[in-house]
Amino acid sequence: MNLLARSARARAASPALTRDAFDLMCLSAAIVLVAHVPHLSPWLSGGLALMLAWRWWQRRQRSGGAPAWLKLPILALLVLAVTASNANPLGQQAGASFAIGLLVMKLLESETTRDARVAMGFACFTLMTALLFDQGLLATVFIALGLLPTLATLRALEPAQLRTSLPRTLLPALSLLAAALPLALFAFVLVPRLNGPLWGTPSSHASVTGLSDSMSPSEFGELLLDDSPALRVAFDDAPPPNNQRYFRAYVLWDYDGRRWSSPDPGDEAAAPVEVAATTSYRVSLEPSRQRALPALDLPIEAPAHAQLLADHQLLADRPVNDPLEYRVRSALRYHLQPSLSADARQRALRLPGGFNPRTQALATQWRQRYGSDDGAIAQAALSLFHDGGFRYTLAPAELGREAMDDFLFTTHEGFCEQYASAFTVLMRAAGIPSRVVTGYQGGYWNTLGNYLLVRQSDAHAWSEIWLAGRGWVRIDPTAAVRPERISLGAYAAAEDQQTWYRSDWLESMRNHWDIVNRWWNEGVIGFDTMSQRGLLTPFGIHDLDGTALGALLVVGSALFAALGLAWAMARRDKIDPALAWMRVLEHKLDRHGVTRRPGEGPQHYLSRAARALPARRDALKALSESYLECRYAHAEPSPESVRAFRRLVRDFKVRGVVK
Amino acid sequence: MNPRLQRWAERRLPALTRYRRPEGLPLELHRRRIYIVPTGFGAAFAVLLTVMLVGALNYANNAALLLTCLLGATSAASMLVAFRTLDGLRLASVRADHVVAGEAVQVQFEFETTRLRQALRLDLGPASTAFAIAAGRTSVGLPLQTAKRGWMPLPRVRVWSSWPLGMFRAWSWLHPQQAVLVWPRAEATGPTPPHHDADQQRHRLHQGDDLAALRDYRLGDPPRHIAWRASARHEHLLVKDFEQPEAQHEWRLDWYQLAGLDDEARIARLARWLDEADRRGEAYSLRLPQQQVPMGSGAQQYAQCMSLLATLP
Known part of the structure; x- marks a missing residue:
């Protein structure tokens, strides 16, 4: 009870969904649905599509979730539909149908940021289940691109951002995916595969055309x-x-x-x-x-x-x-x-x-x-x-x-x-x-x-x-x-x-495409424990066991993390060269007790330094003039004056001076 | 978190709670003061990824495994983006308007950056706001509740962001060494300021002298002030205006004249008189135990007097 009350409070505190975010959510769910259409019964996918479209239209008219009395009958209907349309109600296909149904139902009641996050997490999972039915190259690429609206939705849930058009909201998600791809491939190659399944492998009844006995x-x-x-x-x-x-x-x-x-x-x-x-x-x-x-x-x-x-x-x-x-x-x-x-x-x-x-x-x-x-x-x-x-x-x-x-x-x-x-x-x-x-x-x-x-x-x-x-x-x-x-x-x-479309160039395209498919089937889908063991054969290691793979994975991930951190921490702010040399000078003077106060002007600072270090008064005066020349004589500091200032800073020494 | 627990933790475990003493402006966020933790959603997503990983491995489905790896790597990359959202952000200045004790003051934080940052959030006590900032400077205002007169040091503010995917929360504490001057609250009602004898004298002396000004009759004007001869030539009754010299009269507000009251009551009364004088456009002077403000009027005079009152011990 307490838990319920808490979750209700959390929901109340969660900010409401904007229209843009909700549109993106509907798009994500639609793509998940499309990915599953090939193995859903036509009327189930049609019904879910209709429900999704209705919900989209309804929230466009006025915000507010679907009424509570509607949810239970829809859930019952969904269970009935899934059971009726699948021979094995506990099989993979029924599971996938049920999952996509639940996703669309979640959209019915999604009104807050929290709902949207739950729905999008579930959408990722449901997208993955589509791969259990078809792991061809096209299907995989489609499903990977299907992550774009999902990621874009998660982005859209954040407050205070610039409004852009739909393709522009998908673009940052794409670049994020592209940036993540090297690490993903690395992990894919090294994640130790299981020797045998933990639980029953699918007994897929999906019909495939082909020879039979x-x-x-x-x-x-x-x-x-x-x-x-x-x-x-x-x-x-x-x-x-x-x-x-x-x-x-x-x-x-x-x-x-x-x-x-x-x-x-x-x-x-x-x-x-x-x-x-x-x-x-x-x-x-x-x-x-x-x-x-x-x-x-x-x-x-x-x-x-x-x-x-x-x-x-x-x-x-x-x-x-x-x-x-x-x-x-x-x-x-x-x-x-x-x-x-x-x-x-x-x-x-x-x-x-x-x-x-x-x-x-x-x-x-x-x-x-x-x-x-x-x-x-x-x-x-x-x-x-x-x-x-x-x-x-x-x-x-x-x-x-x-x-x-x-x-x-x-x-x-x-x-x-x-x-x-x-x-x-x-x-x-x-x-x-x-x-x-x-x-x-x-x-x-x-x-x-x-x-x-x-x-x-x-x-x-x-x-x-x-x-x-x-x-x-x-x-x-x-x-x-x-x-x-x-x-x-x-x-x-x-x-x-013979039909008109069987032209030569089409035939040659198909042959090229087939090479890609073959590469995909052999290199990616067929990549198994055996291939993993032989990974380092060119380097003289013939049998890579699970422990070694795990160690490699950890070391490699750390390397990737270091690379990523280097990228994140790199300061690309352009700093004015004269200012940079001024910082060097400040550092030199700081070691001798003349610290620049916040908001202190350069002229005041250097004259104060000259009073504190009387022996270097002339040098400091020259520095001050040179700096002012750099900064204020022209709109852009001229290269010669910056060079002159740099030389003065380099030559400036406080050492050996008695205060 | 429980504020009492937090206060205790900050006192006892400054390193753990990332407590920072007040610092001078400008403040620039850098890697040593930005912290990142996964959000609740991020943790839940990690669990989901684990489920997907086990599923993909169990079914020996490499396409699903690839997708899971891609999602995992994307979440990890989003952590770096969250860090970069804060890294290099500068708090250039903090400004606040004047405020009377007990009211909320709008504190303006001016941030500076060289590139676009979105979905930043700023927390000041219970108040919170979200903002995006383009290259250049952006000002963000937050209300701060005040309690009593005097210098009120700014509490620390938290700038944070869960950009871009909401899976990681990057945050940093900012504790600028700045204070807001809170003016004293005026008492609600009380007597008018006592008039000096010299004032009374001048008032009487001037009355009836200056007949040059004529104005429209207002309800309550004494009949003897009506300029009958001039009114005959106009549609409305005209009144000889004897008020003019009275507007010139000066209020000499004096701390020592309010004997018998405690300090805070004196300050509240003086504040009310200052309010009233300022509202009526009177000229006034103020005498306080240590300071003296010469005769004057206008916004500057008012601000000076109020600030002196605010900073009285």
Whole structure:
């Protein structure tokens, strides 16, 4: 009770908010809201925006907080809205929604300086929570700039300042941020990172487009239109030619007539592979929320915290929620599983019953024609795609229940997903073990950064068939229809999809931008305990532990503090040179007991000094005249007279004089 | 803080309370006399930053960590700005008007600076004001409550600022060696000053002599003063003005004539007479135990007499 009364008193004593400060506050809250819009439900963000706008308008009309009876229903409504719009009411997303709601509510009742400070502190926190959802370069820069109105609000709360326009109020905040940036970066590099989380790490359910462990036509079509980066690959040696840039992510065995999916990965480890040519490279993977680690066909070793399955998929131990870097070695020429187990063979031939009779019939017909020559059957299928009037398009006609029959005999159009699917079904129907592999194909070689950028739109699906004596062989049926897909990429292959904005200069801008993003992901987001330990490797210290980091941080911060203090204490007041030399003279005389009194004129002072030190009377008289000449003969002291006065002061000595 | 506790602390622990003896002007603020502490908001913000730091580290979110570091560094930089707001500020002079005991006097502090400083605040006892100061001189006024007549030394004043973010408060004590002269308070009512015989004489002598001045009739003028002949030629009644010589009469105010009163009562009465004489534009002289003010009138005479009264032991 006492505490309540005290806080009420403090509030009463706190000065009321000016209109400028309140406007800035509303701007800060609006920016926080904008930062959160991407992961708020649209009607919640809309409602909060409306509430904010209403409050701004209302206080413009007359000052005064929102009525108390309104707060409780709004709070209840907020709790209800957050609970309703989030699957997990205790999750991060719900927490962020609730925080931004509380911020807007705080604005409703903000009338005093104290309220505003509380609100702005909370705004800083809420801004930070937006980074839990997206820590990309753009988002981070936006949020850092979002601090500007918040800092400007805190400034505006101080009394007695010059009134300026809105951009001018933001400018000092910007310079303060800029001045703080070196220290911030220093601290960022040296703050010891935790080895493991103190409490549960986020289980982010935010959907990310990307490959998944199943394949259906609609999902894949969307993916091919997504231009966001999927992974970046830097090769140790020369990059492989374009037609070998197949990045294997998922191996799909099971077909239910509509979608391909991957069964639960077994514990079976990969068997050794006969390899001819290998290449090593480093992959930076964007967060995919999946466990698969795409690797160039065919990965032969698993990186740390990942395993290599029997069908040579790379699977990380946990889903990739943050940008991840890993090194892999792959074989470009190989013999994969020359002998197939009966179990695997059975899985690789399984087809759902009662689907696609015409496809089955065609396969049976081929089998009869070519006998046991599996290679010839595959060749026949590829020839069908090449010469049978098939067309590559990203927007194919809808397929019915007998999807493969429709595709092969009616629509004749589709993209990699349909071709890989149809080819594999044909092979299985003909009795050849086969499976679908999804991943990425191609990518853009960034000559500036010397790395391969693979976008989501480079997603691709192809087939593998098992041939006796050769093992699993990669067959890309899409290449039969449209070889350009393999050499140019999905977009270029689908001519009808070309849009006007895909011009060359835009493309080059995007490539430059991608380099910046890569730098951000690897240098900033990916900066972890390991990178920290290796910080001082160039100086011969290979393992920097937490204690050493802390010590470095303290020493460095002290250095920064010293620099800052030097700046703060530097007197930039211009002092008149004649006056400066007069001070020197005063100092000399002071040691001999002639102290200048406050407000004493120079002439009076020096004549008093001459009386006190009679032996130096002439020198003091000359000094007095010289000084008066400097100060009063001209509006600005002439350099010669200052020089003359300086010489006199320097030569003046009291020592050896008896009073 | 409790003022009694503060007084005790300043007496016993001068170093801790940064107590300063009165100093001559001009006073320049420099690093050895500027102190900085975080405000309540600053402390709360530090807690918030700690929470953000732990959160960012826990989620291994480097962007959030960067933001937290940026905010922390910004707050630290704001401390330096707070220091610079005060550093180099000069108190050039202090002036105060005359005031009667018991009333508040407006004390003018004149500050001098070479650059713009904003959101400075000045506390003088319970009174407080905020000001901004551009390059040059700026005068800031604050009321100071007075209690009794005489020289009242200026209490120390605190100049402080929480510019720019309100997280740190930089402050410095200024104790200029100046005093305000407080005039005595006049008594509320009392007798008029006794007239000297010589005055009475002259008054009577002059009455009826000077008929040159004629003025409009005012209610209460004796009928025998009306200039009937002159009035006949005018719309209003005219009166022969015999008041003129009386305005010339002199008040001789004398300490020793007020026997039987104690010193303060004498001073209060003399102050009232001085007020009245000054209001009526009379000429007056003042005799005090040690000093004597010759006959005169006007603001200067009044100020001199009041100041003498104020400084009587």
